[in-house]
Amino acid sequence: MNTVLxxxxxxxxxxxxxxxxxxxxxxxxxxxxDRRVPVDIxxxxxxxxxxxxxxxxxxRSDLGFITFDLSADIKPIFDWDVxxxxxxxxxxxxxxxxxxNQVVLWDKIVLRGESTKLxxxxxxxxxxxxxxxxGLRANKNITLTLSWNVVPNAGILPLVMGSxxxxxxxPESYETTKSY
Amino acid sequence: xxxxxxxSFYSLCLSSKMINFANGLLAEQIFQGIILASAVIGFAYGxxxxxFGWTVYIVLGGFAVSCLLTLPPWxxxxxxxxxxxxxxxxxxxxxxxxxxxxxxxxxHK
Numbered sequence: 001m002n003t004v005l006x007x008x009x010x011x012x013x014x015x016x017x018x019x020x021x022x023x024x025x026x027x028x029x030x031x032x033x034d035r036r037v038p039v040d041i042x043x044x045x046x047x048x049x050x051x052x053x054x055x056x057x058x059x060r061s062d063l064g065f066i067t068f069d070l071s072a073d074i075k076p077i078f079d080w081d082v083x084x085x086x087x088x089x090x091x092x093x094x095x096x097x098x099x100x101n102q103v104v105l106w107d108k109i110v111l112r113g114e115s116t117k118l119x120x121x122x123x124x125x126x127x128x129x130x131x132x133x134x135g136l137r138a139n140k141n142i143t144l145t146l147s148w149n150v151v152p153n154a155g156i157l158p159l160v161m162g163s164x165x166x167x168x169x170x171p172e173s174y175e176t177t178k179s180y
Numbered sequence: 181x182x183x184x185x186x187x188s189f190y191s192l193c194l195s196s197k198m199i200n201f202a203n204g205l206l207a208e209q210i211f212q213g214i215i216l217a218s219a220v221i222g223f224a225y226g227x228x229x230x231x232f233g234w235t236v237y238i239v240l241g242g243f244a245v246s247c248l249l250t251l252p253p254w255x256x257x258x259x260x261x262x263x264x265x266x267x268x269x270x271x272x273x274x275x276x277x278x279x280x281x282x283x284x285x286x287x288h289k
Contacts, residue, residue, distance in 0.1 A: 015242075
C-alpha cells in the first residue's frame, strides 16, 4: 500500500466486491415474491378462415381471427429488481392430432416507469393464428391466457401466468363471424 | 528497501497491538470504512425508494470520496515514519549479509 497504484488497485477491487454483494442483496430481497396478478380477458369476435398456409406443405389450414378486450393492473409486480415485463397473450387448445397446441397471439413490453394499468379494448391479434391443419373448426374450447416474463436487474427470469382466462368455442364453418 | 509482507501479517500484528503501522494501513482502513458505509446507506436508500440505480450511485459516490481521501499521499499518512537504519559502510561482512536478506524477502513474497 505504499504506492498510489497499489492503493488504487486495492480500492477498486474492494468496491467491485461490495457492489457484487449489494447486487446479490437486491436479488435476494425479491426472489420469493409471488408475481401473479388477476387478469380479465374478454373476447368480442371470432372469425375463421381456411387458407393456404405457405409455410408448410399441407393443403389448407385454419386461420383464426380474434378480437379481444384485456384489462389488468400489473403494478404490484414491479419492484426495485424488475427492469421490464414481457406480456403475451396465448391461445391453448387440443386437436385430434395434437393434445396441446399453444399459439401466441399478441405481446407487449412494459418498461419500468410506464403506465401499468392495462385497459385495452377491441384489440386485434398481432400474429397469425394458424393451425397446422383443420383443428380450429368446430373446436369447443380455445383458452386465452395472459402470461408474462419478468426481466430482472439481477437474478432469475420467472415465467408467470396471470390468474384469469377465457375459453371460447370456435365457429363450425368458415368465413362466418361469431359475436359474443 | 521496503519490506513487503502479506496483509494477514499486518492484521495479525494489529490485533495484538504490538506494532503501530502507518502509511498504507491507515489509508486502507479509511477507504474500506467509507465504501462499506456508503454501501449500507445506498442499500437502505435504494430499498426504500425502490430503485436500485440509487444504490449504485451512492456506492459510486463513496468510491469517489475514498479516491480523494486515500489515493493522493496526504500528510496524515506520514505521521509515523519508519526509522531506517543508517547506511553501513561497504564491508565484506555486509556483502555476505545481503544475499541472505534477499532470499528472505523473496520467500515472504
